[in-house]
Amino acid sequence: xxxxxxxxxxxxxxxxxxxxxxxxxxxxxxxxxxxxxxxxxxxxxxxxxxxxxxxxxxxxxxxxxxxxxxxxxxxxxxxxxxxxxxxxxxxxxxxxxxxxxxxxxxxxxxxxxxxxxxxxxxxxxxxxxxxxxxxxxxxxxxxxxxxxxxxxxxxxxxxxxxxxxxxxxxxxxxxxxxxxxxxxxxxxxxxxxxxxxxxxxxxxxxxxxxxxxxxxxxxxxxxxxxxxxxxxxxxxxxxxxxxxxxxxxxxxxxxxxxxxxxxxxxxxxxxxxxxxxxxxxxxxxxxxxxxxxxxxxxxxxxxxxxxxxxxxxxxxxxxxxxx
Amino acid sequence: xxxxxxxxxxxxxxxxxxxxxxxxxxxxxxxxxxxxxxxxxxxxxxxxxxxxxxxxxxxxxxxxxxxxxxxxxxxxxxxxxxxxxxxxxxxxxxxxxxxxxxxxxxxxxxxxxxxxxxxxxxxxxxxxxxxxxxxxxxxxxxxxxxxxxxxxxxxxxxxxxxxxxxxxxxxxxxxx
Numbered sequence: 001x002x003x004x005x006x007x008x009x010x011x012x013x014x015x016x017x018x019x020x021x022x023x024x025x026x027x028x029x030x031x032x033x034x035x036x037x038x039x040x041x042x043x044x045x046x047x048x049x050x051x052x053x054x055x056x057x058x059x060x061x062x063x064x065x066x067x068x069x070x071x072x073x074x075x076x077x078x079x080x081x082x083x084x085x086x087x088x089x090x091x092x093x094x095x096x097x098x099x100x101x102x103x104x105x106x107x108x109x110x111x112x113x114x115x116x117x118x119x120x121x122x123x124x125x126x127x128x129x130x131x132x133x134x135x136x137x138x139x140x141x142x143x144x145x146x147x148x149x150x151x152x153x154x155x156x157x158x159x160x161x162x163x164x165x166x167x168x169x170x171x172x173x174x175x176x177x178x179x180x181x182x183x184x185x186x187x188x189x190x191x192x193x194x195x196x197x198x199x200x201x202x203x204x205x206x207x208x209x210x211x212x213x214x215x216x217x218x219x220x221x222x223x224x225x226x227x228x229x230x231x232x233x234x235x236x237x238x239x240x241x242x243x244x245x246x247x248x249x250x251x252x253x254x255x256x257x258x259x260x261x262x263x264x265x266x267x268x269x270x271x272x273x274x275x276x277x278x279x280x281x282x283x284x285x286x287x288x289x290x291x292x293x294x295x296x297x298x299x300x301x302x303x304x305x306x307x308x309x310x311x312x313x314x315x316x317x318x319x320x321x322x323x
Numbered sequence: 324x325x326x327x328x329x330x331x332x333x334x335x336x337x338x339x340x341x342x343x344x345x346x347x348x349x350x351x352x353x354x355x356x357x358x359x360x361x362x363x364x365x366x367x368x369x370x371x372x373x374x375x376x377x378x379x380x381x382x383x384x385x386x387x388x389x390x391x392x393x394x395x396x397x398x399x400x401x402x403x404x405x406x407x408x409x410x411x412x413x414x415x416x417x418x419x420x421x422x423x424x425x426x427x428x429x430x431x432x433x434x435x436x437x438x439x440x441x442x443x444x445x446x447x448x449x450x451x452x453x454x455x456x457x458x459x460x461x462x463x464x465x466x467x468x469x470x471x472x473x474x475x476x477x478x479x480x481x482x483x484x485x486x487x488x489x490x491x492x493x494x495x496x497x498x499x
Contacts, residue, residue, distance in 0.1 A: 064464060122477065123470045131477045166477060167484040292481070299471070300478045311485045 029147055029156045032223040037248035039220050044210055051075045060116040061086070072111060080107045080206070080259060082117055094119035095130045095258040095295075104129045107259035109209045122263075122295040130258070135164035137207065137257045138171040138264060138293045141200055144249035145269070146175050146289055149196040155179050158251065159226045159286055162318055170270060170290040170312035176226060177287055185272045193269040197291065204262035205247040209255060217241040220250065226283070227252065265296035266305060270312035290316060334392040337435040338384065345382045360386055365413045367437070368421060371461035374442055377452035384437050384456055386411065391436045394426050428460050435459070440466060 027035065055074040059082055061067060070082050079097035083090040097105040098118040105111075120130050139161035147156045157176040164171070177183065185193075212220075214235035220243075221227035234252065235241050244253050246261060269291040277283040292312040294300060300308075349355030363383035366373050373380075390411050397404040399422040408418050429436050442453035455466065470476060474483065 123468055123473075125470065125473060125475075127473075127475050127477070131475070131480065134477060166480050169481060169484055169488075294478055298476070298478050304478075304482060307485055308481050311488060 027223050028152055029150070029154075030152065033147060033248060033250075035223075036220045036250040037245070039216070040208075040210060040243065040245050040250050043212055043216060044208070047210070048076070057111060057114045059111065059114065062116055062118050070117075075110045075112055078108050078110050079105060079117060079119070083107070083119060090119055091259075092262070093121045093297075095122060095263055096120045096133055096256060104133070104256050106207075106209045106256045108206055109256075122298065129256075131166055132164045133256050133258050134263070134293075134295060135166050135171050136161075136253060136255070137261075138267070138291065139164070139173050140244060140251050140253055140257065141197065141246055141261055141264065142171060142173040142269065142289055142291055143175070143251055144246050145193060145197040145200055146173060147249060148200075149193050150177075153179070157224050157226060159283070160230060161253075163254075165316075168316045169308065169314075170292050170316055172316060173289045174275065174286045175289055176283065176285075180287075181285070183272070183274070183287065190269055190271065193272075193289075194267065194291075197267050197269055200247065201261045201264045201267060203247060204260055206260045207257050208245045209257070210243045210245070211240045212243055214239055214241060217243065217252070221252075263296050265294050265298060266300070267291060267293035268309045268312070270309050271315070273315040288315065334389065334396055336385065336388045336392065337433075338388055338437070340385055345378055347379060347382065361411055361413055364390065364411050365417060367456055367458065368412060368417050368425070369414065372455065372457035372463055374453060374455050377441070377454040380439060380454040380456045384439055388436055391421070391425055391429060394421050395429060398422070398426070425458070432459070 051074075054076065056071050057074045057077075059070045059072050059077075061070060061082060065086070070085055072082065079094070080091065082097075083094055094107060096119075097107055098120055099105045099111075099115045101116065101118065104120075120127070122130055122134070124130070143158045143161065147158060150156055155178055157178065159174040159176050161171070161173045214231060217231050217235065218228055221231065230252070231241055241252060242255055243250055244255065244257055269289060271290045273288045273290070275286045275288050277285060290312055292308050294305070347356045347359055349359060351358070359379065360383045363373070363375065363379055364387045367383065367387050375383075390407060393404050393407060399405065405418075408421055409415070412418050412421065425436075436459055438457050438459055440455045440457075442455045444451070444453050457463075457466075473479065
């Protein structure tokens with residue numbers, strides 16, 4: 001299993017400029033996940049080797065405990081590495097990095113030039129961007145949760161998740177379950193989904209980011225016809241697709257995302273609704289998974305949280321329909 | 324009946340004062356106790372935030388509060404107040420700080436002038452409680468993050484939206 005995949009992926013990476021061939025093979029959801037994870041690892045290693053001679057950049061840190069200048073490696077060091085120099089508290093609580101007081105940067109994205117650096121947590125005075133990143137991450141992890149929660153005989157094809165809308169009350173992932181045409185999740189099943197979600201957050205995986213070419217992205221998601229359709233649109237701008245990896249789950253997202261899944265605290269997968277596609281679209285039906293979550297350390301009474309979960313049970317309709 | 328009310332003579336502190344003073348152990352007796360407290364009060368006025376044992380911090384806090392309130396009520400032209408300040412502040416430049424900096428800062432203050440937090444105790448230490456004692460309005464970053472009312476916090480956004488939804492539902496009910 002391992003050998004042909006590695007040979008194939010190396011072949012693909014070598015030929016990433018040329019047109020990739022799309023082979024149709026029948027992989028189970030788990031095998032497909034493993035394969036994506038493997039390709040992600042290889043591509044990450046390749047990109048790291050491309051850096052070549054290591055150059056230094058100066059990162060001016062602003063904030064507690066004191067302002068300081070760190071000398072870091074260009075294209076290798078991430079804001080998370082800077083946080084390691086400052087202390088464990090910064091590593092655990094920082095969700096986003098703010099470069100030059102203007103650019104929001106993932107904690108695990110390598111820095112490419114000298115800049116000033118601030119860390120943003122969930123309880124700063126202006127946390128709008130952090131909240132958006134949090135909501136986006138919750139959606140992405142919900143996709144990971146949906147793809148591990150089902151048995152092997154249920155095919156799970158992730159479709160997409162919309163941009164973060166916190167006021168809607170729930171984060172969303174649209175999933176295609178072709179083998180389950182009429183599924184009404186019971187309360188027990190929702191509890192199980194929530195438990196799977198909590199398991200993912202307890203693992204405290206760092207959320208890695210990688211930009212890959214269109215061809216490799218297509219190869220990675222060759223088992224998922226929804227994603228393969230979306231990838232050319234996403235890559236239209238600069239031929240790159242931004243991928244994120246949580247544990248061994250790889251997904252497409254615009255970013256930025258928060259630093260680790262351990263920063264997701266209280267969480268509930270509140271409902272799964274069936275969506276029917278319009279007549280002209282080629283997607284017949286999808287399941288919309290919805291949930292609500294709070295960051296670790298956010299203090300909220302359980303009654304107030306139950307109000308939020310009740311509200312998150314209602315189907316969220318998007319103005320811009322994806323189907 | 325001509326006796327003055329004691330509450331009018333002594334400035335009322337805005338912190339809880341224990342009925343009996345603590346006895347801080349010292350070989351020199353009560354004088355040694357006061358010397359210890361003088362050092363602490365001087366340090367508090369000088370650094371504005373200090374970490375120390377809880378007992379001594381709580382005791383010194385009462386003296387510091389009293390000193391500041393005396394300075395506010397009588398000002399720097401009052402001889403007994405000046406003598407008190409001279410006694411409690413071991414470094415004499417702090418007398419100027421007391422009257423020129425702290426009095427204007429706390430003139431219109433209607434809370435206590437100092438703030439005290441319990442500090443974490445070092446592991447494997449003797450059973451001594453630690454505390455952080457600070458003057459209000461000091462220039463350091465705050466020790467506790469009080470952002471619960473920030474309406475941009477994610478829990479507040481969610482609750483706000485839920486409230487809005489509920490109201491809309493009620494209005495719709497009333498309209499029917």
